[in-house]
Amino acid sequence: METHDHAARDRLRLRQRRQDAVFAVLMMVFAVVMAFVVIPAGVRVPASVAHLPLSPRFFPYVLVGMVFVFAAAIAVMSVIGPPPLPPDAEAAALRPRxxxxxxxxxxxxxxxxxxxxxxxxxxxxxxxxxxxxxxxxxxxxxxxxxxxxxxxxxxxxxxxxxxxxxxxxxxxxxxx
Amino acid sequence: MWSDIAAGLTLFWGLDNVLAISGGVLLGVVVGAIPGLTATMAVALALPLTFAMAPVTAILLLVGVYKGGVFGGSITAILLRAPGTPAAAATLLDGYPLAQQGKAGKAMKMALYASCIADFLSNIALIFFAGMIAGLALAFGPPEFFWLICFSLTVVIAIAGSSLAKGLISGALGLLVSTVGLDLVQGSQRFTFDNFNLMGGVGYIPLLIGLFALPEVIDFYVRRGAPFAVRAADASRVTMAEFKRSLVSIVRGSFIGVIIGTIPGAGATAAAFLSYGEAKRSSRHPETFGKGEIEGVAAAESGNNGVAGATMIPLLSLGIPGDVVTAVILGAFMLHGLAPGPMMFQQNLDIIYALFAGIMLSSVVLFVAGSLAIRYVIRIVDIPRHILMPLVLLFCVFGTFAVQAQMFDVLVMVVFGALGYLMLRINMSAAPFLMGFILGPLFEDNLRRTFLIAQDMSVFFRSPICWIFIVLTGVSLFIGIRREMRTLRARRTLARLEGS
Known part of the structure; x- marks a missing residue:
């Protein structure tokens, strides 16, 4: 019985790890798309901007960079970090239909x-x-x-x- | 001086003023409890009622509405996870889990006690230290403000939930969403893609309701979840031990609220989260926060309500409104031929003392009105969830639409509802997102304004106030990172023990 519980918990943990890895990859892709497509297309920079911090693109670029770094940290942790706490199976149960x-x-x-x-x-x-x-x-x-x-x-x-x-x-x- | 105080008390003493405060607080509690209708809207709605009133009665009615509205926001935050006001979002972090455990009465009573104490202390600060604190607020320029916001943003670490990295991403996404709209420094458009509705940015009420209330509705139809254990005769009380344990957080939260409230533009949401973060940071059991810790409710509500009296400080002493609500109240002053500011303390001292007397009374009225509201409103949780949820959605849609009377806001609410639900499913806390969204414009504006004025990085490190907040930011980051490292170590040890 205990071995069965142990195996179930390990399965949940593995699923959590995979979920974290997928989330991290998606966030990194999001950051890259934002940096190379959305920000250049969605933020107009007036010609008069003399300093980088005064550019309307500066802050979004910093934030997108942060998202990339934190997502990379999650990706690394999902591989080499300590096992995540298993999610509450009862709370995750779906309703019928x-x-x-x-x-x-x-x-x-x-x-x-x-x-x-x-x-x-x-x-x-x-x-x-x-x-x-x-x-x-x-x-x-x-x-x-x-x-x-x-x-x-x-x-x-x-x-x-x-x-x-x-x-x-x-x-x-x-x-x- | 004594003659002025006597004249002020004479001016205040009358049934009309007491009724104005009582009616105002009750109206504020009711409107504040409806998701989407904020304290600002409640005050704006009450403004036309004051046209025929005497100046003191009119102002006291609006102040009563304001205070009631701030507390009212916490009621639905605790019961339905639908914060009535943005500042109540911090209250739901522990208030809603308490309600899920069948302790809604305890959470709401603690919210009321913390609100009343914070309100009282804030009023004391207004009456006795207005001049001094207003002087401190004036010393805040863009660099000081920038560091204050930096310090406030470190709260994200405390409210990040089970994963610090996910919490930080949530905060960064909130900051990113706050950049949508017209850039105030250069006047260029950001992420609007020529959509007129996005020129003014994403509205915070649709975002707030979408992030917090809508996921709960979606979750009800998708997941089984634990049923509520609450009953109408919910007798869960705040014990003396719990009150004593929370008292330090209440006083600290009130202090934070007073300081934040005095600084024009900082706002109650930042104060509530900052107070919550500090309570968690200094707690011996930080792991209980976010899971139904009564001290979390006390901290959030004291920070939130500590702002209410303090925002009147720059208004009365300098004539500067501290937030949107006090800007509306400033309008009421002007409608009645009064000009708040230093001259008012010389020319209309009797009115000032009459207002002080009324504001002090409002704390008592808030306690009575809040107790009444708790007694009756708590019955909401007795309604079966399958009946309650469609009604919650109804109020969410109507409340969101009411802000600007446009359907685009409802679309925004639905979009953020979907995002909020995804975040809920992947254990990503939505609170840092809200914190980032609210503080984002202040952070960026002050960063760029400082650079625009000085074009020199050293300006960020010139004043002692800057250094105070730099040190606080550093300490806060250090404590947060150390705690995260300890958690990781504990998880590793636990896994090793389970393996053996």
Missing amino acids: WPLRLAALLAVLAGWVVLPERVGMAPLAVVATIALLLVGGERRIWMLGAVGVVVPVLVYLLFTEVFHVPMPAGPLLERR
Whole structure:
């Protein structure tokens, strides 16, 4: 039994080491891309800059260099460093049908980004909340109505009427 | 002098002023507790209410809103990992793990005690040492400011989480994101790619909510995780032993808050993280921080609230607002025909004393309002998670949108939410990212402004204040690196023992 535990822990540690190595390599690639592509393309340097520290590119270059160095340190440590603490297996356990749940959440988030101007904030809030309640496993109609309809409408009214935030009203609520 | 104090107390003594402070604090606590709505927004919302009020009543209402807002931010940080204000991000580091352990009541009560004590000490500093501290603040030029920010950035070591290198990368990425927008020195665009929405940089509220609150929502739908052990009748109290243990951190945090608050532009977030970092550094059990250490909550909240009274110091004594909130309060002073500054201490001394009396009372009101809020708001954790999470997301979206009334901010929140979730999965602390993001502009601006003024590196080492912060930065780095080396050694020994 103890040997089995030991082997499981070693496997988790090995996975953690691999994860760290992959992360380090990705960060080094990110730093290189930033240094050679993104910073030259994304930061314009005026001709009048006389000293290097006054250049708008100076600080981003320093930071990207730091990211590279720290990532390299992680890469080295993942090979020769002490074994990492094994992650908590119980906490890392995934929910059943998690890809479906994640996809539903991503769809709701995408809706929040794209649809408010077209649909209006209040109707979208109602639909999004009901959708997430259903994804979470809620099936009681009265609960879906109370939490999925009443609360979003109240929150909408709080922001528009009390805090005077101009929310997109959408075709349903637009005052004619 | 005594006649001025008596006149001030007479001016203050009235039901309208007491009601203004009480209403202000309550409003601040409620608004501050909503993710996305900051203390600044609460004060701005309350400003139109003051038009018809007497000057003292108006200012006290706004000060009450400010103080309530600063504390209110910690409530949702502890309960939902959704900081109501940026400064409350330090509170969630230990407050949320405590809530997960079924000790939300303990965390919130400690946050309240630390807030009230820090607020009281900050008020004392305002009343008795305003002139002296304002003079110190004036001695801060760009080089001194640069070293102060350097010292503050070393806190990243303390909040880096399980891996120092990952924490440092997180901090560097935060600094990098802070460079997005219009460069203030040269006026050129950085990483905006001609997107108008990015000209002013990445908004800190969308980033804050994205990094901290959204990953928790995503995690709920993906991972099983430990269920909350909290009940509404959560009777977890702060014991006398815990309070005594945290008292040093509270006093130190208040002191840090006062100093940071006095320096215009430094802000409560830096003070909260600095106080947290110092508490962890000086603790005998630093490994307990980040896992539900009550002292961490006390340190973060005292640093956060220590700023509240102190930001009034440059405002009242010099007429310089210390942060955005006090800039709004400065507007209220002007609306009522008052001009804060040295002349006010000569011409309107009775008003000054009336304000001092009201500000002192606000600490007591904060305690009462905070206790009430804790009693009722804690019931949030009784709501089943599958019902709570859609509502958290709802508030996150509405709160993010409310900042500038533009959907682009919601997109930014979603992007940083995804980043925050990735960071959560690979055990990379998001706190250094926030710290880097908030301190980045101050760091770079002061570095470049110093160079612009002097064009000579020796200016960074000329004043005694610079040297104080250079030494503090060096000591802080040394302690942090030594601790990391010890941790690595301990891990190696543990692995060797397990192997044998």
